Amino acid sequence: MNRAKTPQVGVIEALAAVLPAEALLTEPESMRPYECDGLSALRGTPLCVALPETAEAVAAVLAICHRHGVAVVPRGAGTGLSGGARPSTGAVLLSLARLRDMDAIDFANVCIRVGPGVRNLAISQKTRPHGLYYAPDPSSQIACSIGGNLAENSGGVHCLKYGLTTHNVLAAEVLDARGERLEIGSLAPDSPGYNLLSLIIGSEGLLGVVTSCQLRLLPVPEETVLLLAAFGDVGRAADAVSAIIAAGILPAGLEMMDRLAIAAAEDFVHVGYPREAAAILLCELDGDAQEIAADQARVETILREHGVEDLRLARDEATRLALWKGRKAAFPAVGRLAPDYYCMDGTIPRVRLAEVLAQIAELSRKFGLPVANVFHAGDGNLHPLILYDANVERQQQQAEQLGAEILELCVRVGGTITGEHGVGVEKLDSMCVQFTPEELAQLHRIKAAFDPEGRLNPGKAVPTLHRCAELGAMHVHAGSLPFPELERF
Amino acid sequence: MNRAKTPQVGVIEALAAVLPAEALLTEPESMRPYECDGLSALRGTPLCVALPETAEAVAAVLAICHRHGVAVVPRGAGTGLSGGARPSTGAVLLSLARLRDMDAIDFANVCIRVGPGVRNLAISQKTRPHGLYYAPDPSSQIACSIGGNLAENSGGVHCLKYGLTTHNVLAAEVLDARGERLEIGSLAPDSPGYNLLSLIIGSEGLLGVVTSCQLRLLPVPEETVLLLAAFGDVGRAADAVSAIIAAGILPAGLEMMDRLAIAAAEDFVHVGYPREAAAILLCELDGDAQEIAADQARVETILREHGVEDLRLARDEATRLALWKGRKAAFPAVGRLAPDYYCMDGTIPRVRLAEVLAQIAELSRKFGLPVANVFHAGDGNLHPLILYDANVERQQQQAEQLGAEILELCVRVGGTITGEHGVGVEKLDSMCVQFTPEELAQLHRIKAAFDPEGRLNPGKAVPTLHRCAELGAMHVHAGSLPFPELERF
Numbered sequence: 001m002n003r004a005k006t007p008q009v010g011v012i013e014a015l016a017a018v019l020p021a022e023a024l025l026t027e028p029e030s031m032r033p034y035e036c037d038g039l040s041a042l043r044g045t046p047l048c049v050a051l052p053e054t055a056e057a058v059a060a061v062l063a064i065c066h067r068h069g070v071a072v073v074p075r076g077a078g079t080g081l082s083g084g085a086r087p088s089t090g091a092v093l094l095s096l097a098r099l100r101d102m103d104a105i106d107f108a109n110v111c112i113r114v115g116p117g118v119r120n121l122a123i124s125q126k127t128r129p130h131g132l133y134y135a136p137d138p139s140s141q142i143a144c145s146i147g148g149n150l151a152e153n154s155g156g157v158h159c160l161k162y163g164l165t166t167h168n169v170l171a172a173e174v175l176d177a178r179g180e181r182l183e184i185g186s187l188a189p190d191s192p193g194y195n196l197l198s199l200i201i202g203s204e205g206l207l208g209v210v211t212s213c214q215l216r217l218l219p220v221p222e223e224t225v226l227l228l229a230a231f232g233d234v235g236r237a238a239d240a241v242s243a244i245i246a247a248g249i250l251p252a253g254l255e256m257m258d259r260l261a262i263a264a265a266e267d268f269v270h271v272g273y274p275r276e277a278a279a280i281l282l283c284e285l286d287g288d289a290q291e292i293a294a295d296q297a298r299v300e301t302i303l304r305e306h307g308v309e310d311l312r313l314a315r316d317e318a319t320r321l322a323l324w325k326g327r328k329a330a331f332p333a334v335g336r337l338a339p340d341y342y343c344m345d346g347t348i349p350r351v352r353l354a355e356v357l358a359q360i361a362e363l364s365r366k367f368g369l370p371v372a373n374v375f376h377a378g379d380g381n382l383h384p385l386i387l388y389d390a391n392v393e394r395q396q397q398q399a400e401q402l403g404a405e406i407l408e409l410c411v412r413v414g415g416t417i418t419g420e421h422g423v424g425v426e427k428l429d430s431m432c433v434q435f436t437p438e439e440l441a442q443l444h445r446i447k448a449a450f451d452p453e454g455r456l457n458p459g460k461a462v463p464t465l466h467r468c469a470e471l472g473a474m475h476v477h478a479g480s481l482p483f484p485e486l487e488r489f
Numbered sequence: 490m491n492r493a494k495t496p497q498v499g500v501i502e503a504l505a506a507v508l509p510a511e512a513l514l515t516e517p518e519s520m521r522p523y524e525c526d527g528l529s530a531l532r533g534t535p536l537c538v539a540l541p542e543t544a545e546a547v548a549a550v551l552a553i554c555h556r557h558g559v560a561v562v563p564r565g566a567g568t569g570l571s572g573g574a575r576p577s578t579g580a581v582l583l584s585l586a587r588l589r590d591m592d593a594i595d596f597a598n599v600c601i602r603v604g605p606g607v608r609n610l611a612i613s614q615k616t617r618p619h620g621l622y623y624a625p626d627p628s629s630q631i632a633c634s635i636g637g638n639l640a641e642n643s644g645g646v647h648c649l650k651y652g653l654t655t656h657n658v659l660a661a662e663v664l665d666a667r668g669e670r671l672e673i674g675s676l677a678p679d680s681p682g683y684n685l686l687s688l689i690i691g692s693e694g695l696l697g698v699v700t701s702c703q704l705r706l707l708p709v710p711e712e713t714v715l716l717l718a719a720f721g722d723v724g725r726a727a728d729a730v731s732a733i734i735a736a737g738i739l740p741a742g743l744e745m746m747d748r749l750a751i752a753a754a755e756d757f758v759h760v761g762y763p764r765e766a767a768a769i770l771l772c773e774l775d776g777d778a779q780e781i782a783a784d785q786a787r788v789e790t791i792l793r794e795h796g797v798e799d800l801r802l803a804r805d806e807a808t809r810l811a812l813w814k815g816r817k818a819a820f821p822a823v824g825r826l827a828p829d830y831y832c833m834d835g836t837i838p839r840v841r842l843a844e845v846l847a848q849i850a851e852l853s854r855k856f857g858l859p860v861a862n863v864f865h866a867g868d869g870n871l872h873p874l875i876l877y878d879a880n881v882e883r884q885q886q887q888a889e890q891l892g893a894e895i896l897e898l899c900v901r902v903g904g905t906i907t908g909e910h911g912v913g914v915e916k917l918d919s920m921c922v923q924f925t926p927e928e929l930a931q932l933h934r935i936k937a938a939f940d941p942e943g944r945l946n947p948g949k950a951v952p953t954l955h956r957c958a959e960l961g962a963m964h965v966h967a968g969s970l971p972f973p974e975l976e977r978f
Contacts, residue, residue, distance in 0.1 A: 107735050108840030131737070153679055164679055166687075167656075180927045188836030188904045189868040190642060190653055192912050192923060193951065194696070194935050198655075198687030207683070219737030246596050248620070248708030290779030347677030351597030379678040415677045423681050434681060438669045443682050445938035450931070462682065 011068040011092065012048050018060045023098075025049040034093050037078045037085040038140075042425050046073065046087035053098040055173065055181075055211035062179035062209065065092050071455050072177075074205040076116065076148025079140040081343065082424025084151065084204045084460055091458070096147045099211060105130060109187050111170055111214050116147025120154075123215065132217040135162035138420065139328065150210050153202030155420040157253040157327075160378040161286075162218065164420070166201040172213040174200055177451040187214065199446070204422050205457040207450040221286035224252065225296060226320045229303045230277035230310035234258060234361075237279035238353035240306035241377040244283070245350060247302060249295050253284040254378030255327055258357070261334060261372040261385070265326035268333035273326050274310050281377065282327055284320075330374040331385065338370070338387035342399045346407050348415035350380040359409055360384055367402040369395070381419035382410070408433055423461045431461075432468035440465060500557040500581065501537050507549045512587075514538040523582050526567045526574040527629075531914055535562065535576035542587045544662065544670075544700035551668035551698065554581050560947050561666075563694040565605065565637025568629040570832065571913025573640065573693045573949055580947070585636045588700060594619060598676050600659055600703050605636025609643075612704065621706040624651035627909065628817065639699050642691030644909040646742040646816075649867040650775075651707065653909070655690040661702040663689055666940040676703065688935070693911050694946040696939040710775035713741065714785060715809045718792045719766035719799035723747060723850075726768035727842035729795035730866045733772070734839060736791060738784050742773040743867030744816055747846070750823060750861040750874070754815035757822035762815050763799050770866065771816055773809075819863040820874065827859070827876035831888045835896050837904035839869040848898055849873055856891040858884070870908035871899070897922055912950045920950075921957035929954060 015024055025031050026048045036043045047070065052058045065072045071091035078085055087093045099115035105127055106112060112134075114123060120141040124133040137156035138144055144154070150172070155164045162168070171185030174196075185197035200207055231237040241254060257265065258279050266273045273280060283299055285292045296313075303311060314320040326333075335341050348356050357373065360382075364371040375383040384406055388399040407417045407430045417423070417430040431440070443462045447454070504513055514520050515537045525532045536559065541547045554561045560580035567574055576582045588604035594616055595601060601623075603612060609630040613622040626645035627633055633643070639661070644653045651657070660674030663685075674686035689696055720726040730743060746754065747768050755762045762769060772788055774781045785802075792800060803809040815822075824830050837845050846862065849871075853860040864872040873895055877888040896906045896919045906912070906919040920929070932951045936943070 108731055109838055110735060110737070153684075155679065159678065166684065176927075176931070182928050182931055183925075184928075186836070186903065186905050187838045187869075188908070189648065189870060190644065190691070190836065190908055191905050192907045192916070192920060193928070193932050194692050195642075195655065195687045195690065196931065196935070198684045199935075201684065202679070203683050242597050246599060248599070288780060288783055290783070291777060294777055294779070347675070347679065349598055349676045380676075381678060414675065416675050416680050418681045419677065419679055427681070431681060436672075438665075439671050439673075439682070442665070442671055442685065442939070446683050446685070446688075446935070449934035449938040 011064060011070045014064045014068065015048065015050055015061060015092070018064065019050060019052060019057060023051040023053065025051070034075065034078070034087060034095070037080040037083060039081055039083040039424065039426055042083040042086045044087040044089060046093035047090050049093045049095060051095045051098050055099065055175070058094070058096070058099070058209060058211055059175050059179035059181065061092065061094055062175055062177065065455060066178045069453070071458050073457050074151070074209050076145040076151065077119070077143050079144040080148060080152060080424060081345070081421040082418070082426040084422050084424035084457070086425055088458055094209065096209070097145065102126060105132065105217065110217050111187065112217060113212055113214050114146055115212055116145060116150070116210050118146050120144050120146060120149055127217055128220060131220050133220050134215055135168055135218050136165050139331070146213065146215070147210055150201050150213060151203065151205045152420065152422040155376070155379070155381065157255060157376065160254055160376065161250050161252045166198055168216045169197065169201060170214040170216055172197060172200065173211050174208040175211055176208050177453070177455045182208070185214070204424065204461040206447055206461050207456065222288045223292055224284060224286040224320065225292055226314040226323055227283040227296070227299060228312040228314070228323050229281040229283065229308045230274040231279045231281070231307065232277065232309050233307070234279045234357050235354035236306045237281055238357055238377070240281065240303055240308070241353060242351050243302045243306065244299055245378060247298060249298055251283050251299070251378060252286040253282065255282040256280070256373070256375055256377035257327065257330060258373040260370060261330050261374040264333040264337050264372060265330045268336060269325050269329050271322045271326045277310065282323065327374065334372045334374070334385045334387070339389040339391065340396070342386040342388065342403055344382065344384045344386065344403050344406055345419050345421040346382050346410035346415060346417055347419040348380045348382065348410050348413050350378070352413040353377065353380065356382070356409060356413060360406055363402055363405055367398050369399055369402055376419070379419065380415065404430060425460060428463040428467065429471055431463050432471050437465055437468070440468065500553060500559045503553045503557065504537065504539055504550060504581070507553065508539060508541060508546065512540040512542065514540070523564065523567070523576060523584070526564070526569040526572060528570055528572040528913065528915055531572040531575045533576040533578055535582035536579050538582045538584060540584045540587050544588065547583070547585070547588070547698060547700055548664050548668035548670065550581065550583055551664055551666065554944060555667045558942070560944050562946050563640070563698050565634040565640065566608070566632050568633040569637060569641060569913060570834070570910040571907070571915040573911050573913035573946070575914055577947055583698065585698070586634065591615060594621065594706065599706050600676065601706060602701055602703050603635055604701055605634060605639070605699050607635050609633050609635060609638055616706055617709060620709050622709050623704055624657055624707050625654050628820070635702065635704070636699055639690050639702060640692065640694050641909065641911040644865070644868070644870065646744060646865065649743055649865065650739050650741045655687055657705045658686065658690060659703040659705055661686060661689065662700050663697040664700055665697050666942070666944050671697070674703070693913065693950040695936055695950050696945065711777045712781055713773060713775040713809065714781055715803040715812050716772040716785070716788060717801040717803070717812050718770040718772065718797045719763040720768050720796065721766065721798050722796070723768045723846050724843035725795045726770055727846055727866070729770065729792055729797070730842060731840050732791045732795065733788055734867060736787060738787055740772050740788070740867060741775040742771065744771040745769070745862070745864055745866035746816065746819060747862040749859060750819050750863040753822040753826050753861060754819045757825060758814050758818050760811045760815045766799065771812065816863065823861045823863070823874045823876070828878040828880065829885070831875040831877065831892055833871065833873040833875065833892050833895055834908050834910040835871050835899035835904060835906055836908040837869045837871065837899050837902050839867070841902040842866065842869065845871070845898060845902060849895055852891055852894055856887050858888055858891055865908070868908065869904065893919060914949060917952040917956065918960055920952050921960050926954055926957070929957065
C-alpha cells in the first residue's frame with residue numbers, strides 16, 4: 001500500500017479488493033441516494049458506499065475500516081426520521097440492504113431468522129399463510145428493513161399490546177467495530193451474562209452491526225374490530241385513553257387524532273371522519289370473538305362515561321381498513337396544509353395526556369404556528385406535527401424552537417424526547433435536557449466498551465458533554481465536567 | 490485518619506461515621522447469617538456488613554468503599570442459588586434488605602414504586618385487593634426480595650406467559666460503583682439512549698446497585714384452571730409441550746415432572762399424583778372464561794394426540810392449589826431421597842426437550858447418580874436434581890461433573906447454562922463453554938464501563954479469560970488472548 005496516500009484512498013482500494021465492483025460506489029452520482037435518510041434536510045456525502053451481500057463481507061468491510069481508522073455509517077432502508085443514517089464526511093456508508101436472506105419458519109420455536117436487509121412487511125407476508133406474523137409495524141413497514149428497526153427499536157400502531165422491536169427479537173449476530181462476531185441472545189428464555197441484545201437494540205448503529213436476527217412470530221388473531229370514538233373535547237378523549245388502560249384492557253392499538261389532523265385526513269382520503277369532533281380515538285381490539293366482545297363492552301362503557309359523542313364500530317375488514325386509512329395517511333395529509341411540517345416524537349406518562357395536549361395548544365398559540373396531533377395515545381407516544389413555511393423568514397427556527405419546547409415539556413412531566421424515531425442527529429440537543437451529565441457519561445462509557453475509537457456512526461444519538469455544556473442545558477459542577485476522563489467525547 | 494491503618498480499618502471507621510451503630514455489623518457472630526446465600530456450600534466472611542435504610546445511605550457506603558478501594562458485595566434476601574451474594578474476603582457486604590418502602594399504587598400507569606428490600610410476594614399482597622398483581626413468581630417468592638430479583642432476572646412458574654423480571658420493570662434508580670445516581674428507564678414506552686435498564690437487570694450486582702424500581706402490575710386474571718396430564722413416556726410428554734406452544738397457545742404455566750420427582754412429591758405431600766406415570770405435565774390457563782374454554786379444548790386435543798393416559802382438571806381454587814402443591818414442594822421432596830442434591834438450571838430450545846431428557850437419563854446411568862427432573866417445560870428451562878451423598882468418597886465431584894456435562898449438553902443443543910438462577914460463583918466455568926473469548930471480552934468491557942476498578946461483586950458472573958484458558962474450554966488464538974488489554978481481568 002502506498003503510505004503517502006491518505007487513509008481514505010487506501011480504504012477504497014482495500015474495499016475494492018474484497019467487494020465486487022457493483023458493491024462499491026464511489027462516484028458522486030451513484031452515491032446521491034445515500035446522502036440522507038427520511039430526514040432529508042440533513043445531508044452529507046460519504047467517502048464511498050459499500051453494499052456487501054454476506055455477513056462475511058460486512059465483517060471484511062468493518063475490519064478494513066478499523067485498520068484504516070475510517071468511520072462507518074451503517075444504513076438500512078434509509079427511512080429513519082432523525083438523521084441516524086446521514087453519512088459523515090469521510091466515512092464509509094455501509095448499506096445492509098443486500099443481506100436479505102430469510103430462513104424457513106421455525107415452527108417449533110415460533111420464530112424466523114432473517115437478514116437485516118429484509119423489509120419489515122415481507123416477514124408477515126411470508127408467514128401469514130401459516131397463521132403467523134411479526135408484530136412491530138412502524139408506519140414505514142412497507143419500505144423499512146429489520147436492521148433499521150433494530151437500530152431504532154421501532155414501534156408502530158400495535159406496540160401497545162405487542163411491544164416494541166426489543167420485545168420481539170430473540171437473538172442476533174452482531175459484528176463489533178473491528179468486524180469481530182458476537183452471538184447474543186438465544187432461543188431459550190434467558191441468557192447468562194449481561195443482556196447485550198437489549199443493549200444493541202435501539203443503539204442507532206453506534207455499538208455494532210447486526211448481520212442476522214431471530215424474530216419472534218405471533219399467531220394471527222382470530223378476529224379484529226375497530227372502534228372510532230368522537231369527542232367534543234380533547235381532554236375528555238385523553239382521559240378516556242387513561243381510563244381504558246387503567247381498567248386493565250389492552251387494545252391492540254389506541255390512537256388519537258385532533259381536529260386539525262381529522263380535517264386534513266378527511267380532505268385527503270374521504271373516509272367519513274367526523275369533522276365536527278375535537279378529537280377521535282381509534283381503538284382496535286383483537287383476539288378470539290368472546291374476548292373481543294367482553295373488552296368491547298367495557299371500552300364502550302368507559303367511552304360513554306367520558307362523554308363520547310359519536311361511536312362507530314368496524315367489524316368487517318373493509319370498513320376497518322377504511323377507518324385506519326385516514327390515520328395512516330395523516331402525516332402526508334397534514335403535509336398538504338402548509339409548505340413544510342416538522343414531525344415531533346416524544347413520550348409522556350399516559351395520565352398527563354390531557355394536560356400536555358392543552359399545553360401544546362398553548363405553545364402553538366404562543367409561536368403562532370399550527371400544530372396537528374396524530375399519535376399513539378395508548379402508549380403516551382405523541383407526534384405533534386408543527387406546520388410552517390420555510391420560505392417565511394425565521395419560521396423554520398421558530399418551528400424548531402417550538403419543537404424543542406414540546407420535548408422539554410415531555411421530559412418535565414416524566415416522559416422522554418423520543419418514542420420511536422430515535423435521536424439520530426436531530427435530537428442531540430434534547431438529550432442534554434433528558435439526561436444528567438452522569439447519565440450521559442455512562443452512555444459514553446458503554447459506547448467505548450464496544451467501539452473505543454468511536455468509528456461506528458460517529459456524532460449520532462448521544463451528545464458530547466461539551467455540546468451540552470455549551471448549550472447550557474447541562475449542569476456543570478463547579479465549572480468542571482464530573483468525569484474529566486470523558487472530556488474527549 | 491490514621492494513615493498507618495490498613496484501608497480495611499479505615500473503611501470501617503468511615504462507615505461508622507455515616508451509619509447508625511445497629512446498621513454496621515463487624516463482629517463475627519453477628520455477621521454469621523451473611524456468610525452465604527442459598528448455595529450454602531460456598532461461604533465467606535466479609536470485612537463488615539452495612540445495613541443502610543435509605544438510598545442516600547447506600548450512596549454514602551458506596552462512595553466510602555470507592556475512596557478506600559474496598560470491594561462491595563450487594564445482597565438482597567440471600568435466597569440466591571448460585572453464590573452471587575457470597576461475601577468476598579475483605580469486602581463490605583452491602584445489604585439492601587432495609588430499603589423496604591412501597592409507594593401507593595400508581596393506578597393511571599398501572600405500576601408501583603418499591604425499594605429493593607421489598608419481598609416479592611408482599612407486592613401482590615398489597616395490590617391484589619385492587620385487582621392487580623406483580624407477575625414474576627420465583628419459588629422463593631415468600632422470602633426473596635425485588636432487588637435480588639432484578640440482579641438475577643428472576644423467572645418463576647408463570648414467566649412463560651408473563652415474562653421474566655426484565656419484562657416487568659419499567660424504570661429504576663441505580664447507583665454506580667462510586668455511589669453516583671443514575672435514573673434509567675421511564676414510565677413512557679421507550680427511552681432514548683442505550684437500554685441501560687435491561688443491562689442492569691440480570692447483571693448479578695456487578696454493574697450497579699438498585700435503590701428503587703417501578704414495577705409493572707397486571708390485572709388479576711378472571712379465572713384460572715389447571716390441567717394435570719400423565720404420560721407413560723417422557724418423550725411424548727415433552728413433544729406435547731412443544732406442540733402446545735407451536736399451536737400458538739400460551740399457558741400461564743407449563744411444568745413437567747418425571748417419575749422420580751412425582752414419587753418424591755407424592756410421598757411428601759400426598760396430593761394424589763399418578764405414581765405410575767413416566768411424566769406429568771401441569772398446564773395452567775388463565776384469562777376470561779371463554780378464552781380459557783377455547784384454549785382448554787385445544788390443549789386437551791393436543792394432549793390426546795400425544796397419548797395422554799390420565800387427564801385431570803382443577804377448576805376450583807382448592808383443587809388447583811393442591812395440584813400445584815406437589816410441584817412447589819418438589820425440590821425439598823426430592824431432597825428427602827438422598828443426603829444431598831445438586832439443583833441444576835439450564836435452558837434448551839423447547840423442541841429439543843425429548844432428546845435432551847433422554848440424554849440426561851443416559852448421563853445419569855453413566856455416572857451412577859439418580860437425576861430427578863422438575864422444570865419449566867414451556868420455557869425449556871430444565872432443573873435436573875442430581876442426588877448424591879457427600880459422605881461417599883468422590884460423589885460430590887461426580888455430581889458436579891455430571892452437572893457440568895448436563896450444562897454442556899444444553900449449550901450444544903443451542904441452549905444456555907442458566908435459566909433463572911444466575912451464574913454467581915457456581916457457574917463461572919460453564920460460562921467458558923457458553924461464550925467465545927470475544928464475547929467474554931465484551932462482557933468485561935461492559936463491566937469496566939460501569940466499574941473500571943472492579944469493586945462491585947468481584948469474582949462473580951463473568952469468568953476471567955485466564956480462568957477459561959486454564960480450563961482449556963476457551964479457544965486461545967496462537968497462544969495469546971485475543972484482547973491483550975483485558976489480561977488483567
